[in-house]
Every structure is written in structure tokens, then in C-alpha cells.
Amino acid sequence: MSTLPGPGPAPQAPGRGPARSGPPDTSRTARHHAPITATGLAVKVVLLGLVAGIAIWAAFPLVAARLWGGLAVLAATTVGLCYLYLTRRHIPAKYLVPGTIFLIAFQVFPVLYTASTAFTNFGDGHRGSKDDAVVAIETSSVKQVPGSAEYALAIATTGDPATGPLVFLVTDPATGRVSAGDAAGLRPLDAADVTVAGSGRVTAAKGYTVLNVGQASVRSEEITALVVPTSGGAVRSNGLSRAYEGRAVRAYDRGCDCVTDGETGKTWTADPDAGAFVAADGERLAQGWQVGVGFKNFARVLTDPNISGPFFGTLLWNFAFAIGSTGFTFALGMAVALALHSPRMRGTNLYRVFLILPYAMPSFAMLLVWRDMFNTDFGLVNNLFGLGVDWFGEAWSARLAVLLVQLWLGYPYMFLVTTGALQAIPKELTEATSVDGASPWQSFRAVTLPLLLVALSPLLIASFAYNFNNINAIWLTTEGGPFAPDNPTNGATDLLITYTYRLAFGAQGAEFGLAAAVSIFIFAIVATVSAVSFRRTRQQEEVYS
């Protein structure tokens, strides 16, 4: 961070003690005399101002939503940050805190959020709270009372247009009678006191100020909330120029914790485990709410035959895909890099430019182009070679095809990093092997490759982890297919991630809870593989360095 006070010899941890002679507090004294530059101060002020600004900006919604806990965290963080950078102490924290905050915000929090989602039924139909569901059920059951009138509506007030109490002035189209309605009910107005336009809407009324659309639209929420009770139901606004007499057919009763349909008499009782209102015959109301379901999502992954059945086959291919994608691209990229590294090669720069091209093109578009090139009848691959292969129609040809696409997309990266690593290997080593009489292959096996692997292993592991979850490579080409005729849920090229995606989002709406549970399983697999690989890499490094 550039907000640190002045340049100077500052970054020396207090407490660890200076290496120089003298009492421990000399370094602190020295820092006190470190010059405060104008640039340093300006940068510090601007950045801290931004921090405080963002905090105030974020505080408004938190206050509005009454999230006092969140507000406390926000205030504490902001005060902490200001203190940290306004004081001259805590030098190491000055370096560590920004990174830590970003780590918490963008890594730790999402992971925790995913993990907590896995224990809920969050998904389509179960997104909000129970109150939201009740409101949705009641409003969506409001029906026009059969045979009731459609009123022309004018919105008026007895006071100031912006703040006065609202009144509905409704005109019955059949009789032309005007009534004023508020929460107390409808009362007829004297025809002499009102002016009615051709459309039937009241334009002026004695004792009332009629609001225009602009004025009324500002008070939209109050207008929607205003319900004028009548004998058959209630007059409600429908927009700003019409009103109707409607009745909520379904109503929630807190006593029995159930929803009753006024027309059929059917009741749906709240089921707190499922987050839905369920009738005696098992019928569920569509609008549910979010509840915790414990380990149900995890249990479903392990026990549902639709999910666990093809799991191991998919896992096996997933490994094959990730290893194949990484291995083949590395092999080809390294071969090309070695060829271009040879001192006898001419025009290497030109070759390099051409080799980098696939890497420079957006893989998103390239995947779609490759998908079309593998088309049986119209694809370039079959037309060019005069083949009739149904590439994406057969399991093994589809697997080969996606690996070929991956190879094309991925080798330039491997070529780039290998070229870099090769230049870091001292020439003396290979020269020494040739003096000792080793063949080029022997020298490659014994010297170049091991040294390359020391440098590149972390990148290979990262590439493996990336390809293990490479949803684009599959989703944009085969979409997981081909599918066996008797199983449309799991295809031959499905990775765990595409399989999960189809399970969680493909069927009846999104099921975020289930998706989160599966992603925790995938995370566990990738984390284990990566941990084991890194441990082996470290051992290798100890051998060769």
C-alpha cells in the first residue's frame, strides 16, 4: 500500500528489535523523525476519505434494513482502519490489513455463505421469508368480486397533495355516481360538488384536491396499501385511473398457522420442515419460504440414486478429463517450446507469434466454433477429412473431441510458461551432460525435465484444478452429451460441475441449497488432490534444489 508514512527505513518490525546497536526504541525514535511527504499525506487522506465515504454510503441501506449487527461491523472496521493508518504504530498491520480485508470479503465470506446455503432449501419457490410467502399468497389470490363494478378512479386528498390523507374518488360507470372512499369505507358524494370528465373520472371535487399522475405516483405505496372496505370485499386501486372491488380469496390465519381458501374451504397448514403450506391431500402451495434443512441436501447427494448412481463414473471421467487436458497441453506445449529453444531454429519469433494466437482468442467463442466444426454433416472436421464420424453422438468420439479442443485451447499457455522456465535453466548443465556422453534424450530426462517440473508443478496443479471444474469446455461444446437413451440426466462427457449444474438449475427451477452441497463435495475432492500434489512437489523441490 502506498499509504504508508513516508519512504524512509520504516518496514522493520517493532519488537523483533533492530539489528543495529543501541537500545530497542531507537528505531521508533528514528521513525518519528521520518519525513512526512506531501504526496504520502495526500494519498493517505484520499484513500482514507474513500474508506469513510464507502462506509457512510453502505450505512444507509443497513440502517434502512435495521441490520444493527452489520452496522456495528461496518463501524468497527472503519474506525479500526482510520486508527491504523492515522497512528504511527503497528507497521506490520498496515501491510497485512488491506489484503486480509479483501481475503475476508472475497474468499472467506463466499465460502462460508456457500457452506451455510448448503444447509437450507434455498431455491426457486423457497427464496424469501415466511411473511413474504404469506403476502404473495394473499395478494395473488385477490379476485374481482363477481358482478361488481369497475370504477373510474381519481386519487385525491383533503390536505396537501404530498402529505395529506389519501381518498379514492370512484365513479360507478353504470350510474355515474361518485363516492369517496378511505379506510373507513365508501360514502356517496353530492353530484353537485363534483366535476366528472368524459372518461368518468372525477377532475375536481369540493373539499378535495385531485392529484395528477405525477403527484400520485410519488405516493404509490400508500395508494396500493389503501383498501376501502365494502360489504362484498374491498375497493382497491388498479393503477391510478381505475379501481375494482376485489377480495382476497385465500387468507392466512396465525392461530392455526394455515392458509384457508374462502371459496372452497380448503386449508393448507404450514410445514416448517419443508418451508411450504401443505394441504391434507399433500398439495403444496407454490409460494414457499426458506428454512434450514440440516444435512438433507448432503444426504440427498449420497442416497438419491439419480445423483449418486452415475457419480463415480462421472468422477472417473472428470479425473481423466482434467489430467488429459493438463497432460496433453503440457506435453505439446513443452515439445514446441523445446523445438523453438534449440539454437539451430530460425525465425523463432514469428513461430512464437503464430503459436500464441489460439491463446489470444477468446475461448468462449472458440469453444462454440469448435462445436460447429465437429458437426456431423456440416462440420469442417468431417468435410476436410472426408469423414462421417458422429463426433458428439458417440461417447468415445465425444470425449476425444473435447480433449482435442482443450489441447488446441491450452497448449499455447503451456508453451509460454515452458519457454520461460527453459530460459532459466543454465546452459552449463546440459553442456555438462553432453560432455559426459549423454544422449540428448538422456540429458532431457535427467536434467531438463526435472528442473522444468520443479518450476512448473504449481502451475500444472493449478491447471488441473481449473480443468477439473472447467464448465465452459463441456457446456459450450457437448453440454455433457451424448446421453444414453435410458438416462437423460448424465452424459458421457459430463464433469461433476456440469452434472451438478443440470441437477440444480436444469429441472424445476434453481435449487441453490443442493448446488451448494454438491459444490462442497467437489471442493473437498479438488482440495485433497491439490494438497497431495503440493506435498509431493515440495519433496521434489527438496531433491532438486
Added chain:
Amino acid sequence: MRIRTAGVVTVLGLALAASGCGGDNSKDEPAAKATSPAASGKLVIWADDKRTAALKPFAEKFGQENGVTVEVQAVSKDLQTNFVTASQQGSGPDVVVGAHDWIGNLVQNGAIDPVQLAAEQKSGFNETAIKAVTFNGQLYGVPYATENVALIRNTALAPEAPKTIEELVATGKKLKAEKKASEILCLQSGQNGDAYHIYPLYTSAGGYLFGTAANGDYDPKDLGVGKPESIEAFTKIGKLGEKGDGALKRSITGENSIATFTGKKCAFLVSGPWAIADAKKAGISYDISPVPGFAGGKAAQPFVGVQAFYVAAKGKNKALAQEFVTNYVTTPELAVALYQAEPRPPALTAAFDQVKGTDPDLAKFSEAGKDGQVLPAIPAMAAIWDPFGKAEAAVIGGADPAKTVTAAGKTISGQIK
């Protein structure tokens, strides 16, 4: 010490300045309420890119006429999902424009409210369109356009409209033998099938998706996929497939079917109004007729989809949104303008009659959709698409229909809650 105090003061000043940018809206509103006579509400509409462009001038006009601010925002990707998520967080729009088969999902997420149309307003609409936006006995949106697939044929290659699919295959085969075309029929399938485009053939062969409940809605408990009728239908479709007539092919995909037709490689294309622009651009002489059914079979019923305006349940300005949707969208002028932005038949009868004269294709598409079935809006429909399409692709590729369709039916019923 002095310089540090100055720093603190500056920090505070900057903080206030920075927060001022964010605080603007919330501060403005009460101020405007209290004083200004030009006080006005704001209406936010979400639509996809194409419709946003068509809506903008009309939304602005509505705003000027009524002294309100109208903002039309384009959401180019995943409009439905984004709308549901944003509504939940309270940052959604007041009005959203989308296909009618979203209704089931939007309702179960409490994202839209029913709309109340007067009887005379309702009667101004195409009956199918009103039926499409009715869900659980409630009207949930105001329709503005309908769409369905039809058979588009290259009249230079096939002057006569085929009456049956057998006739079509015979003509196609002849053209192929004469090397005038390389494909019999351009009906998109792809490796994973396309339930929407194959549906006319499926219904003609006797298949159905959902039975009808007493109130006229689709009944998710009566699933037609996996029933003997559907197996029979898929057997007939299989006979048109790669191991049979070769009229249906998995190599014909959504990306290449229109292009193959405009490239004069096939004489027949099953597609919707959106294909017409390409055909015109390619200078093809074409005609439009209903998708033919199997000889002696039932009517070939395409899906009828409807585009509609919805009032968001968690919008900030619901009254204004209702006003816009029920009283402004129902005017023919807007429907005509939306038609001009993208030629789909308007759902308002008055608007349809107005544009019918200048565009003969419109009446033909509408004729092709006359027997059509409203695309089911129940949430269970979401479970159909994927397994049904894959079963179609497998059968076209030569798989055993009975085994395939039974598995698809099992998968679908397993996903319907």
C-alpha cells in the same frame, strides 16, 4: 501535530463528499415531496435488448404525458433469473417484459402480482394470448405478441405446400435425388434435441405433455411423456430420423438450420417469425404454411408462446406500474411499435388488424398457430424441456423409442415436486 489535525479534517471532508454521491437519491425524495410541484414518481422497466429499443420512445411519451420519469433498462442475459434475484433483494424493476411461460416460476417466487383487466379490455385481445397469461385462474400479465412455428418453404424448390409430412418427405427426397437440395427438412434438433420445434410432430403423432385439469389449466399430475401414446409418437418420429427417412437429423442445430435454409440447401424450414428477416435478406422466395402432420394423424399443434408485461410484486411504484401495464400497454399504438421492432403477431386484435394489411406473413403465421397449444406456464414445464429434448435426439439417432421415452418420463416425473 498540526499537519495531522489538518489531515483528519480533510479526511472527514472527503468522506462527506464521497458519501454525498451515494446519499443523493434518498435525500432528494423527501425534499421533493415536501416542496416541488414537479414532484414525480419513477417507473423502472426491464426488458431484453431488442424490446428496450422499441419501448423507449413510448415509455418516454408515457412519462411526459403523466409527468413521471420512466426508465427502460436492457437486461440482455438471463432476464428472468436476474429479475427474480433482484426482486428478492428489493432492487428489482416495477415492470418486466418476458415470455408467458415464466409465469409459473415468477409466481412461486412471489415476484409478480396479478393484473386486473376490465372485461372490455380483455375482449380486445386474442383469446389464446389471454389464456396463456392466465395461471391458477388469475391474469398475471398483459400480452402484447404471440409467436409460434410454421413451415417456411422455398417456393423455387417446392411450389406446393405439403399437406402431410409424408408428402413433405417425398418432395424433399426428390429434390435431394435431383441434387437441388442436400437436406430434406431443416428442423432443428442438435445433439440434445429441441422440444419446442418437434412439438407439432409429437402432437400430430398422438403425444401430449400434460392433461388438462378441471379449471382448464394444465395438470402436472397427468404427465403424457412415458405413456403409450408418447411411445407411439416417438416411434413415428424415429422413422423420420437418421436410421429411417433421414428427414430429422441431429446435425441440424439451432445455429445452422436457418442458415441451411437460406443457403438453399433445404426446401423446408420449421421456424418462427424470427427466421423471416434472414430469408428476406437472402432473397429467397418463400411461403408460410402450417407445419403438416402425419397422414391420418391428429392435427400438428405448435406451441404458442406469448410475450407479456408483468407488474413486479416488490416494485417500488406498483400503482404507476399497474397504470402503465393495464392502461397504456393495452393501446394498439404501442403494440404496433413493438411489432415494428420485431415482427411477431400483436396480441391485440386491433393492432393485428392494423399491421395485417402491410405484412401478409403475419396472417400466415397466425393461421399456422390457430390450432396451436399454449405453452404450459406451470413450473412443472421446466422439468420437461431437457429430458424430452434428449429423448427426441436419441430417437432421431436410432435409439429404441419405448426404452428412451419411458426413461424420459421417469426422469421428468422424478423432478416434478
